Amino acid sequence: MKANSVIRYASMVVILxxxxxxxxxxxxxxxxxxxxxxxxxxxxxxxxxAKEEKPAIKEERVAEQPIMEASKEKAEAAVVDELGAITxxxxxxxxxxxxxxxxxxxxxxxxxFEKNAEWLKKNSNVKIRIEGHCDExxxxxxNIALGERRAQSIREYLxxxxxxxxxxxxxxxxxxxxxxxxxxxxxxxxxRRGEFVIVK
Amino acid sequence: xxxRMKKNIFLIGKYLFFISIFLVTLLTExxxxxxYIDINAPTGKRLPIAIPDIKNLKAPHxxxxxxxxxxxxLTQDLDFSGFFDxxxxxAYIEDPNxxxxxxxxxxxxxxxxxxxxxxxxGSFVANEEELTVELKLFxxxxxxxxxxxxxxxxKTNMRAMVHKFADEVVEALxxxxxxxxxKLLFIxxxxxxxxxxxxxxxxxxxxxxxxxxxxxxxxxxxxxxxxVLYTSYKEGQPYLYMMELATxxxxxxxxxxxxxxxxxxxxxxxxxxxxxxxxxNPELYILALDGMKLKRLTNNWAIDTSxxxxxxxxxxxxxxxxxxxxxxxxxxxxxxxxxxxxxxxxYNAAPAWSPKGDKIAFARINEGKFDIWxxxxxxxxxxxxASGAGDNESPSWSPDGRYIVxxxxxxxxxxxxxxxxxxxxxxxxxxxxxxRGEQTSxxxxxxxxxxx
Numbered sequence: 001m002k003a004n005s006v007i008r009y010a011s012m013v014v015i016l017x018x019x020x021x022x023x024x025x026x027x028x029x030x031x032x033x034x035x036x037x038x039x040x041x042x043x044x045x046x047x048x049x050a051k052e053e054k055p056a057i058k059e060e061r062v063a064e065q066p067i068m069e070a071s072k073e074k075a076e077a078a079v080v081d082e083l084g085a086i087t088x089x090x091x092x093x094x095x096x097x098x099x100x101x102x103x104x105x106x107x108x109x110x111x112x113f114e115k116n117a118e119w120l121k122k123n124s125n126v127k128i129r130i131e132g133h134c135d136e137x138x139x140x141x142x143n144i145a146l147g148e149r150r151a152q153s154i155r156e157y158l159x160x161x162x163x164x165x166x167x168x169x170x171x172x173x174x175x176x177x178x179x180x181x182x183x184x185x186x187x188x189x190x191x192r193r194g195e196f197v198i199v200k
Numbered sequence: 201x202x203x204r205m206k207k208n209i210f211l212i213g214k215y216l217f218f219i220s221i222f223l224v225t226l227l228t229e230x231x232x233x234x235x236y237i238d239i240n241a242p243t244g245k246r247l248p249i250a251i252p253d254i255k256n257l258k259a260p261h262x263x264x265x266x267x268x269x270x271x272x273x274l275t276q277d278l279d280f281s282g283f284f285d286x287x288x289x290x291a292y293i294e295d296p297n298x299x300x301x302x303x304x305x306x307x308x309x310x311x312x313x314x315x316x317x318x319x320x321x322g323s324f325v326a327n328e329e330e331l332t333v334e335l336k337l338f339x340x341x342x343x344x345x346x347x348x349x350x351x352x353x354x355k356t357n358m359r360a361m362v363h364k365f366a367d368e369v370v371e372a373l374x375x376x377x378x379x380x381x382x383k384l385l386f387i388x389x390x391x392x393x394x395x396x397x398x399x400x401x402x403x404x405x406x407x408x409x410x411x412x413x414x415x416x417x418x419x420x421x422x423x424x425x426x427x428v429l430y431t432s433y434k435e436g437q438p439y440l441y442m443m444e445l446a447t448x449x450x451x452x453x454x455x456x457x458x459x460x461x462x463x464x465x466x467x468x469x470x471x472x473x474x475x476x477x478x479x480x481n482p483e484l485y486i487l488a489l490d491g492m493k494l495k496r497l498t499n500n501w502a503i504d505t506s507x508x509x510x511x512x513x514x515x516x517x518x519x520x521x522x523x524x525x526x527x528x529x530x531x532x533x534x535x536x537x538x539x540x541x542x543x544x545x546x547y548n549a550a551p552a553w554s555p556k557g558d559k560i561a562f563a564r565i566n567e568g569k570f571d572i573w574x575x576x577x578x579x580x581x582x583x584x585x586a587s588g589a590g591d592n593e594s595p596s597w598s599p600d601g602r603y604i605v606x607x608x609x610x611x612x613x614x615x616x617x618x619x620x621x622x623x624x625x626x627x628x629x630x631x632x633x634x635x636r637g638e639q640t641s642x643x644x645x646x647x648x649x650x651x652x
Contacts, residue, residue, distance in 0.1 A: 101521075136591075138593075139519070139550045140641065141418060141475065141505045141506045141519075142505055142549050144461050145475065148458065148477055149503065171437065172459065173433075176415045177415075183590070183591075
């Protein structure tokens, strides 16, 4: 019985509401129901953000400096390589350079391979990791794939020179670890490369 | 007795449900009775809109920070959309201090005279933390309300409130919801390392979501906007990870030897297309998340990467250098029907299938630098969109398909830019609190629901 009167009451309220209220008010009602949920959700997100904001900014400033210096150092190392000197940085092995979007070994890299193979034969207990790199042009994804092809090309070439394949592993960093920071052909030429890191 | 109670409550519920459906229908009809902006028109006519100051109901005669901010957010959204010509405030002749009249009573003559076709009136009440904003869109000539909304929440959610209303305004005038309440994922090296960040579409509310001091790449939204796929070198190798945005919880999804890169969620969210090189060469695979079964899609000597799903999930466009240079190809999701889509340019990459399925955006090297191009999904009608200085790469569509976000080096350091899908209205996104480094790999979120 009670429930029935509830229905009647509710119906009357709804009808009265509908007749009396203009569309404007109905919209408001509708809108408020719609927006209650998201507002709650977002406020918790906002709180989290506020908490994290400060340490994030601090972290930025500390980390920026070494990276700049590191890439400067590496850029210098690359220049030295081009002159034919052997640097500590590349593990006594010379960097191999590539043409844009290519992973084939250039003719002018033959002498580099001869020297590298010679050194690897003298130091037969050393294992190395070949790192493939690209310039910044193109997608990060395609460049990681390209960097892997470059590292594999170098590996195959060294194997042809008689180096045991079990001493040679590969990884690609794509365009993610440039030695030269510029957005120009000069930098790109230096960044399309294969480097060597002594693993053991 | 209890049974009967239940039944009655059910009836009340049903009754109210039908009433509300009826009301919603009424409102919808009202909103779509007239097409104000035809989004398919070749040269979009901009609708003249007037946005007077948002009134502070507690102190109607004073200007306030909140009032200025609310109007700024609204005008930025509507200006960004490319649909509106926002009439300069100096031209308004309505007396802003007319406080004796209720805000609903508008003298539409004041707005007709300055040729405003639509008008947004707003008011707010703010205390320490809480904010209530009421915003209304009017048709000036028909003198009627098109949209009215009230938002109640924390002051810190002010931007979200206005974005939601701007979405409603665009929906009322074009028939399709706006994208002002969406977000972007992007990469920034501001911390010294490439980390993944999330922000509002306009660069506000920036939040760093990876902090592993490694290299993080290719962030991708799940179709429900709740999770992110990305490749990270944090364990030394490029492995694929999946992170839940709300909790920051993550799992390693794929860690085969070699590459685990370029992952993209299928439209259903049940599969992930990606590039693996575990068999010696970068090939496309589809990983079924339920059971983690792998299906190989391509089998050739070339690089196959950067897949993008058609919205129906039947096809994938991707990049392959099987023809000697990187070009865009398409393949059915069962591995059949391989076809080449691009033939010009010596480098075509980063395909992005549009949300409506009709277009594919991509990056092409033309005259020595990358620009954003768009073509029909069958490869026809290839058209250059973004040009100018620097390289323009990494296109990603807004969920309504009206805009494209991309990375560009036009201002020397790489930043993220947004343009309309016809290449007009290009502008840089200024990320709040990121004043350094380079911002790349932007990815536009799907429409986000309350649970994001």
